[in-house]
Amino acid sequence: xxxxxxxxxxxxxxxxxxxxxxxxxxxxxxxxxxxxxxxxxxxxxxxxxxxxxxxxxxxxxxxxxxxxxxxxxxxxxxxxxxxxxxxxxxxxxxxxxxxxxxxxxxxxxxxxxxxxxxxxxxxxxxxxxxxxxxxxxxxxxxxxxxxxxxxxxxxxxxxxxxxxxxxxxxxxxxxxxxxxxxxxxxxxxxxxxxxxxxxxxxxxxxxxxxxxxxxxxxxxxxxxxxxxxxxxxxxxxxxxxxxxxxxxxxxxxxxxxxxxxxxxxxxxxxxxxxxxxxxxxxxxxxxxxxxxxxxxxxxxxxxxxxxxxxxxxxxxxxxxxxxxxxxxxxxxxxxxxxxxxxxxxxxxxxxxxxxxxxxxxxxxxxxxxxxxxxxxxxxxxxxxxxxxxxxxxxxxxxxxxxxxxxxxxxxxxxxxxxxxxxxxxxxxxxxxxxxxxxxxxxxxxxxxxxxxxxxxxxxxxxxxxxxxxxxxxxxxxxxxxxxxxxxxxxxxxxxxxxxxxxxxxxxxxxxxxxxxxxxxxxxxxxxxxxxxxxxxxxxxxxxxxxxxxxxxxxxxxxxxxxxxxxxxxxxxxxxxxxxxxxxxxxxxxxxxxxxxxxxxxxxxxxx
Amino acid sequence: xxxxxxxxxxxxxxxxxxxxxxxxxxxxxxxxxxxxxxxxxxxxxxxxxxxxxxxxxxxxxxxxxxxxxxxxxxxxxxxxxxxxxxxxxxxxxxxxxxxxxxxxxxxxxxxxxx
Amino acid sequence: xxxxxxxxxxxxxxxxxxxxxxxxxxxxxxxxxxxxxxxxxxxxxxxxxxxxxxxxxxxxxxxxxxxxxxxxxxxxxxxxxxxxxxxxxxxxxxxxxxxxxxxxxxxxxxxxxxxxxxxxxxxxxxxxxxxxxxxxxxxxxxxxxxxxxxxxxxxxxxxxxxxxxxxxxxxxxxxxxxxxxxxxxxxxxxxxxxxxxxxxxxxxxxxxxxxxxxxxxxxxxxxxxxxxxxxxxxxxxxxxxxxxxxxxxxxx
Numbered sequence: 001x002x003x004x005x006x007x008x009x010x011x012x013x014x015x016x017x018x019x020x021x022x023x024x025x026x027x028x029x030x031x032x033x034x035x036x037x038x039x040x041x042x043x044x045x046x047x048x049x050x051x052x053x054x055x056x057x058x059x060x061x062x063x064x065x066x067x068x069x070x071x072x073x074x075x076x077x078x079x080x081x082x083x084x085x086x087x088x089x090x091x092x093x094x095x096x097x098x099x100x101x102x103x104x105x106x107x108x109x110x111x112x113x114x115x116x117x118x119x120x121x122x123x124x125x126x127x128x129x130x131x132x133x134x135x136x137x138x139x140x141x142x143x144x145x146x147x148x149x150x151x152x153x154x155x156x157x158x159x160x161x162x163x164x165x166x167x168x169x170x171x172x173x174x175x176x177x178x179x180x181x182x183x184x185x186x187x188x189x190x191x192x193x194x195x196x197x198x199x200x201x202x203x204x205x206x207x208x209x210x211x212x213x214x215x216x217x218x219x220x221x222x223x224x225x226x227x228x229x230x231x232x233x234x235x236x237x238x239x240x241x242x243x244x245x246x247x248x249x250x251x252x253x254x255x256x257x258x259x260x261x262x263x264x265x266x267x268x269x270x271x272x273x274x275x276x277x278x279x280x281x282x283x284x285x286x287x288x289x290x291x292x293x294x295x296x297x298x299x300x301x302x303x304x305x306x307x308x309x310x311x312x313x314x315x316x317x318x319x320x321x322x323x324x325x326x327x328x329x330x331x332x333x334x335x336x337x338x339x340x341x342x343x344x345x346x347x348x349x350x351x352x353x354x355x356x357x358x359x360x361x362x363x364x365x366x367x368x369x370x371x372x373x374x375x376x377x378x379x380x381x382x383x384x385x386x387x388x389x390x391x392x393x394x395x396x397x398x399x400x401x402x403x404x405x406x407x408x409x410x411x412x413x414x415x416x417x418x419x420x421x422x423x424x425x426x427x428x429x430x431x432x433x434x435x436x437x438x439x440x441x442x443x444x445x446x447x448x449x450x451x452x453x454x455x456x457x458x459x460x461x462x463x464x465x466x467x468x469x470x471x472x473x474x475x476x477x478x479x480x481x482x483x484x485x486x487x488x489x490x491x492x493x494x495x496x497x498x499x500x501x502x503x504x505x506x507x508x509x510x511x512x513x514x515x516x517x518x519x520x521x522x523x524x525x526x527x528x529x530x531x532x533x534x535x536x537x538x539x540x541x542x543x544x545x546x547x548x549x550x551x552x553x554x555x556x557x558x559x560x561x562x563x564x565x566x567x568x569x570x571x572x573x574x575x576x577x578x579x580x581x582x583x584x585x586x587x588x589x590x591x592x593x594x595x596x597x598x599x600x601x602x603x604x605x606x607x
Numbered sequence: 608x609x610x611x612x613x614x615x616x617x618x619x620x621x622x623x624x625x626x627x628x629x630x631x632x633x634x635x636x637x638x639x640x641x642x643x644x645x646x647x648x649x650x651x652x653x654x655x656x657x658x659x660x661x662x663x664x665x666x667x668x669x670x671x672x673x674x675x676x677x678x679x680x681x682x683x684x685x686x687x688x689x690x691x692x693x694x695x696x697x698x699x700x701x702x703x704x705x706x707x708x709x710x711x712x713x714x715x716x717x718x719x720x721x
Numbered sequence: 722x723x724x725x726x727x728x729x730x731x732x733x734x735x736x737x738x739x740x741x742x743x744x745x746x747x748x749x750x751x752x753x754x755x756x757x758x759x760x761x762x763x764x765x766x767x768x769x770x771x772x773x774x775x776x777x778x779x780x781x782x783x784x785x786x787x788x789x790x791x792x793x794x795x796x797x798x799x800x801x802x803x804x805x806x807x808x809x810x811x812x813x814x815x816x817x818x819x820x821x822x823x824x825x826x827x828x829x830x831x832x833x834x835x836x837x838x839x840x841x842x843x844x845x846x847x848x849x850x851x852x853x854x855x856x857x858x859x860x861x862x863x864x865x866x867x868x869x870x871x872x873x874x875x876x877x878x879x880x881x882x883x884x885x886x887x888x889x890x891x892x893x894x895x896x897x898x899x900x901x902x903x904x905x906x907x908x909x910x911x912x913x914x915x916x917x918x919x920x921x922x923x924x925x926x927x928x929x930x931x932x933x934x935x936x937x938x939x940x941x942x943x944x945x946x947x948x949x950x951x952x953x954x955x956x957x958x959x960x961x962x963x964x965x966x967x968x969x970x971x972x973x
Contacts, residue, residue: 010911151805179742617743628731666859
């Protein structure tokens with residue numbers, strides 16, 4: 001298909017052109033150009049998605065360098081519905097962010113729009129590529145753009161520190177990926193993912209292959225912010241401008257999971273198939289730890305953007321578990337969940353941006369009751385909280401039910417409970433914020449406590465808080481939240497994703513259509529929602545509402561609990577919070593531990 | 608002796624990480640990051656070496672001579688550009704940090720404690 | 722975490738990671754014994770396929786040109802980031818040009834240094850252009866030549882003529898050069914799409930290997946990249962130098 005490379009080339013070119021003429025272009029034209037390109041790219045990606053979903057996956061060889069004798073000498077874009085779908089989704093979110101930014105930034109001089117377009121092109125390239133080194137290059141491109149965007153408010157301390165922590169953590173992750181690539185290249189002499197997979201098929205999983213896998217995994221899982229390599233994410237989200245956080249939580253983090261899944265199924269599934277059970281255990285441990293750590297930290301936050309960041313980490317834990325189940329249904333579950341989560345989190349961050357724009361604060365207690373002036377925002381915020389708890393029948397709910405089903409299929413009956421707890425904590429936290437900020441529920445903070453706590457007040461672009469919210473900043477999140485509700489019930493959407501996932505995990509089939517152009521797509525079964533899924537879903541929502549109520553009105557209850565229990569919980573929470581120190585040395589020490597642990601566990605247990 | 612290049616690569620990687628973890632000056636942290644990446648270069652280039660191979664420039668030598676692997680050289684070239692630019696970005700952040708925090712010690716960067 | 726705790730954690734973790742790496746590296750082929758199929762295939766027929774004698778360039782600008790596109794934009798985005806991060810904040814101001822006063826700051830630079838700079842700058846620029854244009858023939862190419870080109874004006878700064886340097890490489894010009902180089906590459910790929918139906922496919926004649934005009938689009942790519950790299954690095958260096966020389970004030 002001729003347009004295949006355009007979703008990458010067009011936004012990149014447009015970004016460069018914007019930078020070339022930005023001094024002479026009025027703001028309206030820059031915004032218009034950027035948004036227009038965004039819409040164009042969404043269309044292109046959607047066309048790719050339609051073509052590959054109705055037809056079959058295909059490989060597009062750059063420069064026309066097709067493989068000779070099954071040796072790939074060029075770079076391929078390997079287009080399948082999952083990759084094309086992610087590309088479409090990322091382009092959509094970037095465009096939505098650009099529209100939101102029309103009004104969010106009082107002054108934007110073309111650099112912001114250009115960086116967003118480069119980000120869009122990078123994510124498209126990342127989702128569509130079939131070459132491992134090319135994947136790493138686009139990983140770095142996404143990274144460089146993200147670091148710059150994080151430091152956008154260069155006048156404050158926070159963004160600078162957040163950007164530094166982000167940049168150093170993700171760069172080290174990229175270096176680990178390069179080592180993995182070097183190892184695989186030494187073993188197989190190939191950089192094309194399908195070709196590496198084909199070459200590894202004939203060997204057992206020896207230490208080199210295992211370590212390469214664990215290094216590549218820890219690298220992409222750092223981008224995805226799994227525990228214990230997640231520390232950078234809360235910092236980056238706390239300080240990046242709201243439209244940028246939309247992209248980080250909505251799709252950038254999820255791309256890390258995508259990369260891990262794509263690499264596993266295309267490259268490692270051959271030698272690792274006999275060891276899948278052990279690998280499952282390792283991945284699910286990691287995912288569960290991430291889900292619970294993220295959920296607990298989320299509920300304990302009062303800085304709304306950090307709260308949302310930790311809720312992203314908690315959901316990433318669910319993604320890692322979903323992938324870790326190493327099944328087609330797991331992949332489908334994660335794909336559906338990613339869409340629902342992406343729309344929801346994007347909407348919530350935009351609404352937080354509205355709060356910032358209006359009241360110049362993102363501290364839950366500082367905003368106590370002030371949100372009554374913006375009731376529509378409050379309604380949307382509460383809807384977001386309900387969505388996060390995977391209320392029936394929104395998209396997130398369908399993803400969750402697939403996740404539960406996949407967990408039961410793989411023999412992990414306790415896993416759905418972890419998901420329920422995570423949904424309760426994250427949804428409950430958002431609902432609690434909605435109640436406190438927009439309805440004034442719950443006790444206000446005492447004056448002393450106020451002074452004692454260092455609330456981070458973020459400065460907006462202008463000098464004074466505004467007294468009305470521009471329409472664009474409300475319409476866009478509303479549309480995104482509607483998307484989060486509606487996508488799951490579009491007929492054929494979820495079953496289509498399940499079919500695509502089935503082909504995604506078919507290792508032999510992928511190699512065939514990339515290297516030889518022969519397509520064999522066996523028929524895939526699709527599942528339907530069971531009764532107990534509704535029970536779990538409703539349970540999680542009720543649980544979230546209860547937790548929110550507890551958070552708001554539960555102080556007298558807390559006085560009745562035994563002192564020892566309260567003390568232990570407080571101490572544990574305090575330790576957990578202290579670990580998020582903002583010090584890059586701490587973060588990298590944990591990163592090294594994570595890399596060593598994953599590598600060691602893989603070497604020891606996967607045999 | 609054949610293991611030495613790989614050992615050097617591994618050593619650079621780990622010692623660079625140590626630099627990042629232990630340093631009390633942002634500039635030193637950034638340079639340590641460079642050291643980490645140098646480990647990956649050494650690994651890539653060592654992997655591609657062929658005994659008795661010439662550089663893959665066939666201007667003076669016949670096109671059928673034995674040459675080292677050109678692909679890893681391209682990978683390293685790309686990596687070097689990436690590293691240079693990200694280092695530049697980090698140094699700009701360090702300059703700005705010095706202006707905002709008055710210090711380059713990571714310990715003094717306290718804007719983001721939980 | 723306190724420093725001793727952090728270092729102990731790293732001590733354990735680092736030792737573990739080192740062990741993992743060593744175990745992995747033992748599975749590598751012997752040093753010097755590489756036999757990978759990708760590299761060998763290209764060593765064998767790369768020259769005949771692309772009529773270029775520098776195989777590294779052929780890989781960079783033709784076989785794996787898509788990687789180079791991404792890499793170039795990493796440079797572009799990072800430099801844009803540097804400009805974004807170091808842009809003027811409220812409370813800072815750039816000292817306006819004070820005519821001779823600024824020049825006199827560096828009156829200490831010796832005549833020898835200034836003469837050397839005078840000789841170096843054109844020499845560097847000529848060398849850079851040579852390297853860029855001979856990308857497919859000899860070692861080097863757009864990236865390497867581009868950096869040397871960007872470094873060309875620097876001796877002027879070293880000789881104490883900062884403002885002269887800014888006149889040789891004015892900010893707007895280098896920013897536009899950077900952007901046009903980047904856009905040009907993407908455009909080249911699209912023109913390949915238009916002319917041959919495949920993105921980044923070479924539509925130019927291949928010529929005779931060893932001659933200047935050979936290798937198809939490699940020369941064009943090299944020039945575009947040289948333009949972009951030199952522009953980008955000059956923007957970056959100007960930003961940093963501005964911080965040191967020009968920007969005063971700024972709240973703490």
